[in-house]
Amino acid sequence: MDRALLDPILDKHRGKPGHLIHVLMQIQHENHWLPREVLLQVAEALGTPFSRVLRIATLYKTFSLTPKGRHEVQVCNGISCHLRGAKQLMAAVERATGVKAGETDANWRFSVQAGACLGTCSVGPELIVDGRHHVRMTPAEVEDILRQYP
Numbered sequence: 001m002d003r004a005l006l007d008p009i010l011d012k013h014r015g016k017p018g019h020l021i022h023v024l025m026q027i028q029h030e031n032h033w034l035p036r037e038v039l040l041q042v043a044e045a046l047g048t049p050f051s052r053v054l055r056i057a058t059l060y061k062t063f064s065l066t067p068k069g070r071h072e073v074q075v076c077n078g079i080s081c082h083l084r085g086a087k088q089l090m091a092a093v094e095r096a097t098g099v100k101a102g103e104t105d106a107n108w109r110f111s112v113q114a115g116a117c118l119g120t121c122s123v124g125p126e127l128i129v130d131g132r133h134h135v136r137m138t139p140a141e142v143e144d145i146l147r148q149y150p
Contacts, residue, residue: 001031001038010045017048020056024063032068032111069104069111071149073097074128078117081124085138089125090114092139096146110146 009026013019023042027034034057043050057063075081075090090101093112099105101114120126123135127145134145 001027001035005030006038006041010041014045015047017046017052020046020048020053021060024053024057028063032070032072033064033066036065067104067108069108071109071130072111072113072128073146074113074115074118075101076116076118076120076124076126076128077114078121078124080117080121081126084125086125088139089127089137089142092142093127093146096143110149 006027009023009030013023020042023046024034027038027042031038039053039057040050043053046053057065073093075086075093077086077090081089094100097105097110097112099110099112101112104111115128118126118128120133120135125137127134127137127142129145129149134141137145
C-alpha cells in the first residue's frame with residue numbers, strides 16, 4: 001500500500017487500540033485489501049498485538065486478505081433473483097470480466113462475487129458494482145454496465 005495513503009491513517013489513530021476496526025475499514029476502502037505487512041504496521045501503530053489485528057481482519061467479511069480489483073462486482077443469487085435469471089446474469093458477468101465468482105481479473109479491474117439475497121427481491125436479478133445497484137438486469141446489458149467502470 002502506498003505510504004502516502006497509509007501514514008495519515010496510522011498517524012491519526014496512533015496509540016489507540018480501540019480504533020482498530022475503524023483503521024482497517026479506512027485501509028480496506030483505500031487499498032481494497034489488507035496486506036500482511038500493512039497489518040503488522042497497524043499493530044505497531046495502535047499498540048495492539050498482531051494476533052488481535054489478524055483475528056479482526058479475518059472475522060469480518062468486509063475485510064479481504066487477498067488483493068481485490070478496483071471495482072467489486074456482485075450478482076445476487078438469492079432465490080428470487082435465481083428464478084429471474086441470476087445464473088445467466090452471472091455467466092454474462094464472467095464472460096465480460098474473464099473471471100469466475102470469487103476471483104479478480106489479471107488487470108486488477110474487477111473482483112466478482114456471488115452474493116446471498118440482497119433484500120431487493122422485487123427488482124431482481126440484480127448486479128451491484130461498487131455499491132451501485134443495477135436492477136432488472138439482463139445478460140445483454142452486462143457489458144454496457146461494466147464499461148462504465150474503467
